Amino acid sequence: MATACYKTSYASDMPYQADTSFKRVWLVVFGILVIAVPLTLPTSSVHMLNLVLLASMGALSMNVLTGNAGLISLGHAAFIATGGFASAILVTEFGVPPWLTLFAGILSGALAGFVASLPAIRVRGLYLILSTLAIHSIVVLLFGEYQTRLHSGGFPIPRLMLGPIQMKEALQWYYFLLAIVVITTLFCMNLLRTRVGRAWSAIRDRDIAAEVLGVNVAYYKILAFVFTSAVAGLLGSLSAFYAGYVDVANYTMWLALGYAVMAIIGGFGSILGSFLGAAFVTLLPYAIEGLFKMLSVPPRLEDSKAAVQFGIFGLFVIVFVLLEPKGLVGIWHRIRDYLDLWPYKQRPLTRGTR
Amino acid sequence: MLQFAANALVLAGLYAILAAGYVLVFRASRLLNFAHGDLMVLGGYLLFSMAVMVGNELTAGAVLAMLVLLAVAALSYQLMIRPMVGHPVFSGILVTIGLSIVLRTGMVLTWTQTPLNVGTKLGVADTAFVLPVGVLITITDVLLVAFAITYILCIHLFLKFSRPGAQMRAAAESPVLAALSGVNVYSVLAIAWLIAAVGAAFAGMLFGVRSSLVPDIAHIGLKAIPVATVGGMDRLGGVIPGALIVALAETAAITWLNPAISEAVPMVILMIVLIVRPWGLIGTKQEFEKV
Numbered sequence: 192m193a194t195a196c197y198k199t200s201y202a203s204d205m206p207y208q209a210d211t212s213f214k215r216v217w218l219v220v221f222g223i224l225v226i227a228v229p230l231t232l233p234t235s236s237v238h239m240l241n242l243v244l245l246a247s248m249g250a251l252s253m254n255v256l257t258g259n260a261g262l263i264s265l266g267h268a269a270f271i272a273t274g275g276f277a278s279a280i281l282v283t284e285f286g287v288p289p290w291l292t293l294f295a296g297i298l299s300g301a302l303a304g305f306v307a308s309l310p311a312i313r314v315r316g317l318y319l320i321l322s323t324l325a326i327h328s329i330v331v332l333l334f335g336e337y338q339t340r341l342h343s344g345g346f347p348i349p350r351l352m353l354g355p356i357q358m359k360e361a362l363q364w365y366y367f368l369l370a371i372v373v374i375t376t377l378f379c380m381n382l383l384r385t386r387v388g389r390a391w392s393a394i395r396d397r398d399i400a401a402e403v404l405g406v407n408v409a410y411y412k413i414l415a416f417v418f419t420s421a422v423a424g425l426l427g428s429l430s431a432f433y434a435g436y437v438d439v440a441n442y443t444m445w446l447a448l449g450y451a452v453m454a455i456i457g458g459f460g461s462i463l464g465s466f467l468g469a470a471f472v473t474l475l476p477y478a479i480e481g482l483f484k485m486l487s488v489p490p491r492l493e494d495s496k497a498a499v500q501f502g503i504f505g506l507f508v509i510v511f512v513l514l515e516p517k518g519l520v521g522i523w524h525r526i527r528d529y530l531d532l533w534p535y536k537q538r539p540l541t542r543g544t545r
Numbered sequence: 546m547l548q549f550a551a552n553a554l555v556l557a558g559l560y561a562i563l564a565a566g567y568v569l570v571f572r573a574s575r576l577l578n579f580a581h582g583d584l585m586v587l588g589g590y591l592l593f594s595m596a597v598m599v600g601n602e603l604t605a606g607a608v609l610a611m612l613v614l615l616a617v618a619a620l621s622y623q624l625m626i627r628p629m630v631g632h633p634v635f636s637g638i639l640v641t642i643g644l645s646i647v648l649r650t651g652m653v654l655t656w657t658q659t660p661l662n663v664g665t666k667l668g669v670a671d672t673a674f675v676l677p678v679g680v681l682i683t684i685t686d687v688l689l690v691a692f693a694i695t696y697i698l699c700i701h702l703f704l705k706f707s708r709p710g711a712q713m714r715a716a717a718e719s720p721v722l723a724a725l726s727g728v729n730v731y732s733v734l735a736i737a738w739l740i741a742a743v744g745a746a747f748a749g750m751l752f753g754v755r756s757s758l759v760p761d762i763a764h765i766g767l768k769a770i771p772v773a774t775v776g777g778m779d780r781l782g783g784v785i786p787g788a789l790i791v792a793l794a795e796t797a798a799i800t801w802l803n804p805a806i807s808e809a810v811p812m813v814i815l816m817i818v819l820i821v822r823p824w825g826l827i828g829t830k831q832e833f834e835k836v
Contacts, residue, residue: 508639
């Protein structure tokens with residue numbers, strides 16, 4: 192009597208199972224679309240896609256940290272700032288080639304994550320949120336002091352050069368970011384199905400019980416912070432080079448909240464959810480702007496467009512948390528199950544492999 | 546030196562009022578209300594608008610502003626906080642953050658980002674006077690400290706000697722057992738929320754008369770979170786020593802160090818407390834473990 196899912200081969204444990212022909216065809220079609228479609232789009236659309244890709248890296252790391260490992264953190268902006276500033280300082284002060292500073296961004300993010308993880312060993316839940324809040328404030332203040340002493344306002348950094356190619360077209364950035372995002376996603380997907388991912392799930396559900404069962408909770412908590420902060424540091428370096436300048440005023444609490452909201456709106460703990468949430472939150476201001484153009488809006492609202500976008504963002508946060516806690520992935524699963532199971536309504540109980 | 550102590554005392558009064566609000570809401574629902582700072586600033590702005598509406602009358606405007614703010618707080622409780630009872634803490638915190646964003650946007654749209662000094666706009670002079678010991682303070686400073694002491698004392702007496710107060714303590718300790726004993730946990734949470742809003746409104750009104758209001762000044766609310774943590778999130782009595790410690794440190798940083806660095810002083814204190822003694826000065830370890 193099968194009471195659980197037993198995978199009998201290593202291949203069947205891979206994170207993405209292309210077991211039906213539909214899935215295989217879809218994988219190929221999706222790959223072709225992702226590679227070919229941006230060639231036909233205008234530069235502004237490709238720029239939006241780049242922003243979504245950058246945001247999805249942040250959402251992915253935030254989702255892994257909070258949704259999979261259960262460590263709620265509002266300090267993500269501090270790690271992104273660390274990566275961005277590390278790259279900027281190395282390039283402007285020490286003349287390091289820009290592509291090398293991407294690795295510096297990863298390392299510095301990992302280091303900052305290690306420091307931030309130390310309170311996590313002792314405190315949980317709300318107090319962890321508070322400690323990440325404190326770390327965010329302190330780190331941002333330190334970088335702000337550095338910036339005001341040496342430069343006023345944001346300081347520009349040279350363009351990223353990958354070998355002979357100088358990255359300045361949106362399309363070049365798109366393929367570069369696509370490659371990085373694909374590698375990061377595969378990394379996360381595989382990490383989640385190994386022992387590390389299982390330990391994180393145990394910690395998320397009940398860390399005291401995990402400790403009793405023999406999981407080294409302190410080690411895996413530190414590992415969660417270090418890994419996700421490394422990804423955030425890489426994101427910081429990449430977005431610094433993409434924007435062409437670094438300014439501490441960009442790394443606000445709202446940025447950290449934006450990534451947390453991406454994880455929540457997309458779906459806690461799911462990789463697909465990170466992408467959906469990142470796309471939603473990144474494209475929301477553009478959608479609101481388009482909506483403003485379509486409707487005739489009084490000029491007073493038109494002036495404070497940023498405030499209105501911000502307010503609608505807050506409304507969406509409240510609506511999603513109250514009404515759809517599983518996020519966009521939950522909505523997608525409901526639609527998919529409805530289409531999958533029709534005319535039945537529920538999955539049969541004896542199905543053991545899903 | 547005494548001037549420094551007076552400044553610190555005034556700042557401590559402000560922090561104590563805000564921290565008392567945080568502690569009350571935390572005890573009733575385990576939620577940290579990130580919108581507390583915004584409620585405070587909203588109180589200040591409402592004082593201006595209500596006073597203008599009734600023809601530049603300060604006291605009538607203050608009463609009206611308090612009523613409107615209580616209505617806003619009750620509405621946000623009913624729509625956002627009440628459905629979050631029993632949900633994981635992070636969802637509740639995100640809802641309060643969403644509320645903070647919505648309130649901030651409403652304030653920016655209604656009163657714009659230009660600094661608004663309620664005192665000068667209404668023609669109310671915040672008269673400064675010099676105490677016999679040579680310290681310069683203003684009337685609002687005295688009112689702030691007096692209100693802080695009265696507010697916390699009243700809450701303490703309310704919790705200790707009145708029936709809803711006892712119910713609130715019971716619900717804070719174990720909501721399930723309290724509900725089984727007939728305590729309406731929802732209305733207890735509503736009372737705690739409204740008391741916190743009253744404190745925030747008054748603090749906001751005094752702050753508006755004393756210095757200019759900008760919507761972004763709500764980050765003072767965030768600076769008051771370390772005060773609640775230092776004292777102990779579940780004990781009201783820790784609010785006063787916590788406020789004194791944080792205010793003294795911050796005023797010292799403003800006076801003798803860089804004013805820009807003083808913004809981070811409460812956060813540094815928060816980190817130290819979380820590393821050394823996370824349950825605060827007089828908080829109980831059991832409450833901390835339950836999180």
